[in-house]
Amino acid sequence: MDLFIKFLVAAVLAGTPLLFGTAGEIVSEKVGHLNLGVEGMMSIGACAGFMAGYYSDSFLIALIAAALGGALGALVYGVLTVTFMANQNVTGLTLTIFGIGLSNFIGVYALSFSPNGTLKLPEGITAHMRSIHIPGLSDLPIVGELLFSYNPFVYLGVVLAIALSFYLSRTKTGLNVQAIGENPAAADAAGIRVIRWKYINILLGGAICGIGGAYCSMIINSGVWISNCVGGLGWISVALVIFAGWKPANAIYGSLIFGALRVLKYYVPKSYVNVPVAVYDMLPFLITALVLVVSSMHKSKGVNIPASLGLNYYREER
Amino acid sequence: MKKRLLALMLAGAMMFAAGCGGSSSGEEASSAPSSQDASSQEASSSGEAQTQGEGLFPAVPKEELKVGVIHITDPAEGSGYTYTHDLGIQGMQKNLGLSDDQIIRKINVADTDATQIETAMRECIEEGAQLIFATSWGYMDICEALAEEFPDVIFSHGTGYKSNGTNFNNYFGRIYQSRYLTGIAAGLKTKTNKIGYVAAQNQENAEVTGGCDAFAMGVASVNPDAQVYVKVTGSWFDPEGEKQAAEALIAEGCDVIGQHCDTANPALAAEEHGVWAVGYNSDMAEKAPKSVLTSTMWDWSVYYTAATQAVIDGTWTGENYFGDMKDGLVVMAPLTDLCEEGTQEKVDEAKEKILSGEWDVFTGPIEDNEGNVILAEGETLSDSDITGGIHWYYKNVVVK
Numbered sequence: 001m002d003l004f005i006k007f008l009v010a011a012v013l014a015g016t017p018l019l020f021g022t023a024g025e026i027v028s029e030k031v032g033h034l035n036l037g038v039e040g041m042m043s044i045g046a047c048a049g050f051m052a053g054y055y056s057d058s059f060l061i062a063l064i065a066a067a068l069g070g071a072l073g074a075l076v077y078g079v080l081t082v083t084f085m086a087n088q089n090v091t092g093l094t095l096t097i098f099g100i101g102l103s104n105f106i107g108v109y110a111l112s113f114s115p116n117g118t119l120k121l122p123e124g125i126t127a128h129m130r131s132i133h134i135p136g137l138s139d140l141p142i143v144g145e146l147l148f149s150y151n152p153f154v155y156l157g158v159v160l161a162i163a164l165s166f167y168l169s170r171t172k173t174g175l176n177v178q179a180i181g182e183n184p185a186a187a188d189a190a191g192i193r194v195i196r197w198k199y200i201n202i203l204l205g206g207a208i209c210g211i212g213g214a215y216c217s218m219i220i221n222s223g224v225w226i227s228n229c230v231g232g233l234g235w236i237s238v239a240l241v242i243f244a245g246w247k248p249a250n251a252i253y254g255s256l257i258f259g260a261l262r263v264l265k266y267y268v269p270k271s272y273v274n275v276p277v278a279v280y281d282m283l284p285f286l287i288t289a290l291v292l293v294v295s296s297m298h299k300s301k302g303v304n305i306p307a308s309l310g311l312n313y314y315r316e317e318r
Numbered sequence: 319m320k321k322r323l324l325a326l327m328l329a330g331a332m333m334f335a336a337g338c339g340g341s342s343s344g345e346e347a348s349s350a351p352s353s354q355d356a357s358s359q360e361a362s363s364s365g366e367a368q369t370q371g372e373g374l375f376p377a378v379p380k381e382e383l384k385v386g387v388i389h390i391t392d393p394a395e396g397s398g399y400t401y402t403h404d405l406g407i408q409g410m411q412k413n414l415g416l417s418d419d420q421i422i423r424k425i426n427v428a429d430t431d432a433t434q435i436e437t438a439m440r441e442c443i444e445e446g447a448q449l450i451f452a453t454s455w456g457y458m459d460i461c462e463a464l465a466e467e468f469p470d471v472i473f474s475h476g477t478g479y480k481s482n483g484t485n486f487n488n489y490f491g492r493i494y495q496s497r498y499l500t501g502i503a504a505g506l507k508t509k510t511n512k513i514g515y516v517a518a519q520n521q522e523n524a525e526v527t528g529g530c531d532a533f534a535m536g537v538a539s540v541n542p543d544a545q546v547y548v549k550v551t552g553s554w555f556d557p558e559g560e561k562q563a564a565e566a567l568i569a570e571g572c573d574v575i576g577q578h579c580d581t582a583n584p585a586l587a588a589e590e591h592g593v594w595a596v597g598y599n600s601d602m603a604e605k606a607p608k609s610v611l612t613s614t615m616w617d618w619s620v621y622y623t624a625a626t627q628a629v630i631d632g633t634w635t636g637e638n639y640f641g642d643m644k645d646g647l648v649v650m651a652p653l654t655d656l657c658e659e660g661t662q663e664k665v666d667e668a669k670e671k672i673l674s675g676e677w678d679v680f681t682g683p684i685e686d687n688e689g690n691v692i693l694a695e696g697e698t699l700s701d702s703d704i705t706g707g708i709h710w711y712y713k714n715v716v717v718k
Contacts, residue, residue, distance in 0.1 A: 118605050227394070
């Protein structure tokens, strides 16, 4: 039982970076822009957040820097795909390669100034990254451990996903934004500022991905800089968007499930189930494939894929 | 209009493709005669070498030597495998007084991508490298093939098992000796009698499994009640998985975490949860000062210096190299203050036996965790079994 609780806690922690990546990507895809650069934006965010934290010793500045870093990556993507109408897939892939390279470069450069070959965040900032402790609540048996003892990123992620869900489906702007993703020409004709809202959403998505990147460098790697610190989580987030059916609120339990599948191999006793670890590594993607199959069988409900996803909007061709 | 544009673009694309094709075939054509050159040179040089008697290749003046190094990642990452290999290269460079432009580094060469490996090595050869160190397991087959094509270039491959006795050898070390000693520190430290071990690969990999066994035997030598719990990540580099594996081990009650993987994340996870750790590759006490008891380390400069010196002196024999603690290739980091009292004495005692050669780790009696007798009293494992044949776990190991 105790081990099962520990497993759930580990699943939440493993799912949190995916939640940021997925929520960010959904915001971008809702305006019809498939941004495959999640991994790159997370890398830039990881680097920007880490370096800002390292030199400023402030958790808040680190968070803001991570968001700005991610948004900067998204800006490159936005200028190329929205303004210059470059191919979205190619631009996204390029952004991934660029983002990883840039953050590794900056990391290596900063390492060259380190006296002992290590970059580690100062104690003042790691204290903020530790699990929170609410007197009373965190001490409750089981519930306290399951709900009230995570690092601040976890709560931020959940709040953000709920807020995005509200923004997209309960506000007028959000509905306008969704209209852009469905049919930009019609939205344009209805007087919605298509280009402006595309940019705003792409940048917002990038910023959220950037915070997810900061989770990688600050929490997963315990505040010690290593190259390639995002390690493919951005790609899993792209798959998770499909799993979540383009709904930020679904991304919460989607990332929890994916997180659980990712840590499953360390918690299933080998004495009961002895299969190669590669089987566990495959599970999240197998389930994504299943979701795709099932959702394509019920075309009518649950499929929220924006109709103009991946297509650039040429106003002159209306 | 659109169609015409498309046709134009297609034509352009074809011309571009043709251009690329042309240039690449040109390159091949130009590289072919140079390889012939190489083989004819080799014919004369091997004749000379035989008259000299000792080495297989003529001496190379130190100033003319060029050394190629193939790395799987970027050495600047600062802690893991490639970093320690590059420290070895830098050490060799310093020991022998080579200048920077005599070392040709190829970094981020994926060891699963045959084309990339071959290109990297051919580039080294074109730049004039007479000696190439290939540091990762996956480079082995390409080394073998190129060693045949370029008989006057020496290929020295780390961690594998193939060689041809002349210009292609393999080098590795008895890292298990250091793991045994760190196991002593872990065995004395544990209070719960559960010690975790984050392994990059499963039982199929003899290097990882043998290292884990040596660690477990070190533990058993001072604490027969302790068990070693193993979790496998399935990857040489997986920052998130390595942390998760360590956290899962801690959740099961382990209070010392050993590791055979690239990042310091297991040691950092131990630090966060207030338990202890044993590092690998570099001295991880710098990254996780509140958890690391000691680390298992490599000093590759020992081999790189010796091999390069042999090429300079013309005494290269093509023999395989399997270094140990006595050579200084395999090192244990100094014990930190976190270790239990008396650890140093126990470690020194075992180290003395290993250094003097009277005893080595894989000496019987050894029983595996399924009750099979691997070695009877007094028997020892052969080197080929140690590098390629350990697919069993020592009796106190539990795969989790």
